[in-house]
Amino acid sequence: MARSFGDKDLILPNGGTPAGTSSPASSSSLLNRLQLDDDIDGETRDLFVVVDDPKKHVCTMETYITYRITTKSTRVEFDLPEYSVRRRYQDFDWLRSKLEESQPTHLIPPLPEKFVVKGVVDRFSEEFVETRRKALDKFLKRITDHPVLSFNEHFNIFLTAKDLNIYKKQGIALLTRMGESVKHVTGGYKLRMRPLEFAAIGDYLDTFALKLGTIDRIAQRIIKEEIEYLVELREYGPVYSTWSALEGELAEPLEGVSACIGNCSTALEELTDDMTEDFLPVLREYILYSDSMKSVLKKRDQVQAEYEAKLEAVALRKEDRPKVPADVEKCQDRMECFNADLKADMERWQNNKRQDFRQLLMGMADKNIQYYEKCLMAWESIIPLLQEKQEAKKESRFLDGPRK
Amino acid sequence: MEQASPDPERQLQPGLLEPLGRSDAGLGVAVDEEAEGAREEGSGGDTMTHNNFWLKKIEISVSEAEKRTGRNAMNMQETYTAYLIETRSVEHTDGQSVLTDSLWRRYSEFELLRNYLLVYYPHIVVPPLPEKRAEFVWHKLSADNMDPDFVERRRIGLENFLLRIASHPILCRDKIFYLFLTQEGNWKESVNETGFQLKADSRLKALNATFRVKNPDKRFTDLKHYSDELQSVISHLLRVRARVADRLYGVYKVHGNYGRVFSEWSAIEKEMGDGLQSAGHHMDVYASSIDDILEDEEHYADQLKEYLFYAEALRAVCRKHELMQYDLEIAAQDLASKKQQCEELATGTVRTFSLKGMTTKLFGQETPEQREARIKVLEEQINEGEQQLKSKNLEGREFKFGPMLRNVLARCNPVKRISLQSKCPKTEAQVNKRI
Numbered sequence: 020m021a022r023s024f025g026d027k028d029l030i031l032p033n034g035g036t037p038a039g040t041s042s043p044a045s046s047s048s049l050l051n052r053l054q055l056d057d058d059i060d061g062e063t064r065d066l067f068v069v070v071d072d073p074k075k076h077v078c079t080m081e082t083y084i085t086y087r088i089t090t091k092s093t094r095v096e097f098d099l100p101e102y103s104v105r106r107r108y109q110d111f112d113w114l115r116s117k118l119e120e121s122q123p124t125h126l127i128p129p130l131p132e133k134f135v136v137k138g139v140v141d142r143f144s145e146e147f148v149e150t151r152r153k154a155l156d157k158f159l160k161r162i163t164d165h166p167v168l169s170f171n172e173h174f175n176i177f178l179t180a181k182d183l184n185i186y187k188k189q190g191i192a193l194l195t196r197m198g199e200s201v202k203h204v205t206g207g208y209k210l211r212m213r214p215l216e217f218a219a220i221g222d223y224l225d226t227f228a229l230k231l232g233t234i235d236r237i238a239q240r241i242i243k244e245e246i247e248y249l250v251e252l253r254e255y256g257p258v259y260s261t262w263s264a265l266e267g268e269l270a271e272p273l274e275g276v277s278a279c280i281g282n283c284s285t286a287l288e289e290l291t292d293d294m295t296e297d298f299l300p301v302l303r304e305y306i307l308y309s310d311s312m313k314s315v316l317k318k319r320d321q322v323q324a325e326y327e328a329k330l331e332a333v334a335l336r337k338e339d340r341p342k343v344p345a346d347v348e349k350c351q352d353r354m355e356c357f358n359a360d361l362k363a364d365m366e367r368w369q370n371n372k373r374q375d376f377r378q379l380l381m382g383m384a385d386k387n388i389q390y391y392e393k394c395l396m397a398w399e400s401i402i403p404l405l406q407e408k409q410e411a412k413k414e415s416r417f418l419d420g421p422r423k
Numbered sequence: 424m425e426q427a428s429p430d431p432e433r434q435l436q437p438g439l440l441e442p443l444g445r446s447d448a449g450l451g452v453a454v455d456e457e458a459e460g461a462r463e464e465g466s467g468g469d470t471m472t473h474n475n476f477w478l479k480k481i482e483i484s485v486s487e488a489e490k491r492t493g494r495n496a497m498n499m500q501e502t503y504t505a506y507l508i509e510t511r512s513v514e515h516t517d518g519q520s521v522l523t524d525s526l527w528r529r530y531s532e533f534e535l536l537r538n539y540l541l542v543y544y545p546h547i548v549v550p551p552l553p554e555k556r557a558e559f560v561w562h563k564l565s566a567d568n569m570d571p572d573f574v575e576r577r578r579i580g581l582e583n584f585l586l587r588i589a590s591h592p593i594l595c596r597d598k599i600f601y602l603f604l605t606q607e608g609n610w611k612e613s614v615n616e617t618g619f620q621l622k623a624d625s626r627l628k629a630l631n632a633t634f635r636v637k638n639p640d641k642r643f644t645d646l647k648h649y650s651d652e653l654q655s656v657i658s659h660l661l662r663v664r665a666r667v668a669d670r671l672y673g674v675y676k677v678h679g680n681y682g683r684v685f686s687e688w689s690a691i692e693k694e695m696g697d698g699l700q701s702a703g704h705h706m707d708v709y710a711s712s713i714d715d716i717l718e719d720e721e722h723y724a725d726q727l728k729e730y731l732f733y734a735e736a737l738r739a740v741c742r743k744h745e746l747m748q749y750d751l752e753i754a755a756q757d758l759a760s761k762k763q764q765c766e767e768l769a770t771g772t773v774r775t776f777s778l779k780g781m782t783t784k785l786f787g788q789e790t791p792e793q794r795e796a797r798i799k800v801l802e803e804q805i806n807e808g809e810q811q812l813k814s815k816n817l818e819g820r821e822f823k824f825g826p827m828l829r830n831v832l833a834r835c836n837p838v839k840r841i842s843l844q845s846k847c848p849k850t851e852a853q854v855n856k857r858i
Contacts, residue, residue: 223691230688237680244677248670255663262656265649373695380702 066092068163068178070156073148074105083107084148086155090178096170102179108133110183111155117173118162124357125168126315126364128161129307130154131300154300165367167360213320217358220365221316228309235302238294245291249284256280275401286393293386301379305372312368319357326350482511483589483604485582488574489527504574505529506581510604526607530555533581535614536603540594542619545743547594550587551732553580559661559724561669572718576725583729640748647741654734657727664724668717679710 072087085105092100111130118127131154141147162168176186213221256277263273329347487507492500505527533552540549557573568574585604588594599617602610685703689696 226691227688230684230691233684234681234688237677237684240680241674241677244670244673248667248674251663251667251670255660255667258656258660258663262653262660265652265656376695377698380698 064163065094066090066163066169068156068159070152070159073152075143076107082143083109084143084151086152088159088178096175097179099179104178104180104183106177106183108151108155110177111158113183113187114173114177115158118168118171121171121173122168123318124315124360125165126361126368127168127311128158129304129311130158131303132307150296150300153296154304157300157304161371214323217316217319217361221313224309224312224316228306231302231306231309235299235306238298238302242291242294242299245287245294249287249291252280252284252287256284272401272405275404279397279401282397283394286390286397290386290390294383297386298379298383301375305375308368312365315361315364319354319361322350322354322357326354481589481604482509483582483585484509485578485585486525488578490569491529502569503529503531504569504577506578508585508604524605526605528603530577530581532603532610533584535611536600537584539599539614539617539619540588540597541739543597543617544594546740547591548733548736548740549594550584550591551729551736552584553577553725554728554732558728559658559665561665561672572721576721579722580725580729640744643741643744643748647738647745650734650737650741654731654738657731657734661724661727661731664720664727668720672713672717675710675713677710678706682707682710 067090069089070086071089073084074087076083076085085107088102088104088106090097090102090104108130112133115127115130118125131151162171162174168174173186177183180186256279259273259277259280263270263277266273326347329350333344333347485506486509489505489507490502491505492502494500506529507525507527509525511524530552534555537549537552540547553576556568557570588597588600594600599614602613606613682703685699685706689699689703692699
């Protein structure tokens with residue numbers, strides 16, 4: 020019973036995990052078991068968003084990619100049960116900046132980098148587009164999962180509007196409406212001291228980003244080494260084939276060894292591909308996440324600084340006015356709201372992170388096991404070939420010439 | 424041309440006989456009765472029954488290696504490795520150990536033994552020695568001759584070398600080989616008394632001379648061609664393998680960096696801490712597992728190397744055959760021209776005027792019968808030599824290939840498999856810990 024429930028959850032678009040969506044045919048039960056644990060307590064969802072079907076548009080001015088975004092929802096905010104729109108990277112960028120503006124106290128998930136960081140990669144290559152599609156999908160899912168952000172009006176517009184440009188042009192008007200909070204946030208107050216818990220978060224983020232950066236570098240290095248290993252392996256196998264051409268009786272086993280090495284290299288190639296496609300993007304996302312986290316933290320500091328400055332000003336004039344003015348109180352409220360939002364987001368983020376990394380490392384171990392299983396199978400398959408030859412040889416070897 | 428031809432001809436004939444006969448000729452060493460008997464029987468040529476004579480009677484093992492310092496011929500301090508050879512006679516019937524002999528030999532003595540065998544058994548593919556210096560090394564593998572792993576692998580190689588000789592129907596009956604196993608002192612002197620060095624030197628010269636055979640024996644040209652290709656393919660294989668090992672080592676060792684980062688990361692995490700810590704630990708284990716895996720693979724490489732050297736030995740035999748063939752052809756040519764001269768002399772008519780004809784006319788008046796007799800002898804020798812050579816060559820060749828190459832391949836896979844299996848549980852352990 021429990022298992023079938025879990026499996027059902029797995030298929031739901033929003034139950035999505037990086038490893039789960041990318042390896043539907045995983046032979047290991049480890050991942051499935053894990054997802055069962057994770058999704059069994061998942062709250063009921065009423066909003067599902069999927070990014071797929073990238074398309075290339077070639078205009079006179081520019082060439083760009085759009086992605087199809089399909090939304091299904093039972094929420095009252097949506098007039099229709101289902102929407103399908105096409106958006107390009109710029110639109111995602113617009114959404115994110117709108118969210119940042121309108122929800123300054125919340126942690127906004129990161130978008131993938133505008134351009135690939137490592138190496139000059141063709142922006143329109145299938146690989147790049149697919150990686151970006153996954154990242155954008157992840158971005159929208161993170162927002163969908165968020166109890167506050169998912170109700171944001173800009174998000175709604177982004178998902179449903181036929182033509183987003185109309186809203187984009189209204190940007191200025193919107194900005195004035197939302198301007199108040201932005202202005203306050205950017206006020207140049209100086210913070211005396213960060214409260215301990217936020218200081219700890221800041222320190223944590225610094226170290227976290229540092230470590231992830233190192234892991235990212237190591238992972239890339241491993242992939243590089245593996246690719247070089249693969250190159251050698253691809254040369255190694257055929258040497259056995261060359262050898263087999265020289266031999267009569269030995270030809271078959273040697274050919275077998277050659278084929279076996281070939282199978283191993285294919286398995287290795289799959290492994291490195293999986294690493295590049297599944298492992299690295301998650302690391303990148305979390306590195307970017309830590310950046311957006313830091314910027315929210317900074318905004319929080321500003322709000323607190325403003326509050327402290329106002330409080331100080333009031334303290335100076337305390338003799339004149341016994342009561343704390345309303346705007347200072349308002350400011351305090353805002354700070355406390357901010358703190359609460361941030362803490363809630365942080366906790367949510369920590370939870371997500373724990374799950375994601377568990378998935379990630381499991382997936383990695385799983386992929387490795389699969390790889391070694393494949394190699395093992397390849398080697399085991401040629402053992403009978405070799406043993407059989409050995410026995411046949413015992414009987415007839417001494418009499419006739421061994422060479423063809 | 425002229426100098427080269429008679430020299431090997433004379434040596435090849437006794438090549439087989441001399442070592443056998445020498446036990447009688449007396450080197451002043453008491454010879455085991457059984458070994459003696461075997462020699463006599465062995466000369467009957469029934470190789471099947473006496474095939475594993477030595478292996479059955481005597482167990483040979485190279486059981487230990489030891490680092491030693493001593494003085495060399497130049498009275499200079501030198502460090503070398505000595506290997507303990509243990510031999511044990513075993514009775515057929517009850518398999519009881521009768522006599523145990525143990526003595527120390529160093530690599531150079533093995534080399535001497537092989538050089539001696541090469542000279543005295545030119546028609547046999549003499550088993551190769553393990554490499555003198557580590558070849559086809561990848562960067563983490565020590566090229567030091569004193570490296571314990573290298574010494575250990577060489578010990579195995581030397582043991583194989585002795586076992587291969589002992590299982591050879593002809594080589595196993597060699598006197599010097601027997602002394603090598605049983606007599607620690609004075610062995611070198613015994614070898615030198617055979618005067619093989621002298622022969623080896625002249626042989627070397629002869630081998631270096633370029634010559635062309637008119638009617639090459641197809642079997643041998645094929646064989647030569649095969650050994651050339653085998654040599655090139657195995658050395659290519661070994662080169663690539665070394666690179667593969669290098670890369671694989673890199674892949675594993677970089678995983679070791681994960682170990683450190685994961686454990687540093689675990690310090691700042693609360694709930695994930697333990698998991699990350701253990702993941703880091705498993706990464707360390709994973710990274711260090713490569714050392715054993717590659718060490719195992721080195722044994723596989725050693726086996727490949729043995730066949731690389733076998734190919735060389737095979738080629739040497741082919742070259743010797745070629746040389747002999749060349750001698751044969753020269754002699755045959757000589758014979759033919761002399762016959763013609765004889766005829767001319769006998770009939771007294773010189774159809775074509777030649778310098779040779781002139782000289783024979785001038786000096787060779789009284790020699791036709793003598794020459795005829797000499798030519799006869801020569802002809803016989805040639806034929807005899809050729810036949811013996813061919814049969815021996817064939818024998819040597821048959822001996823080598825079938826069983827041995829197979830061995831390598833049969834062993835190659837378990838090695839690989841073990842290395843792969845050892846990787847699997849480690850990653851698995853890593854997964855289990857995370858749950």
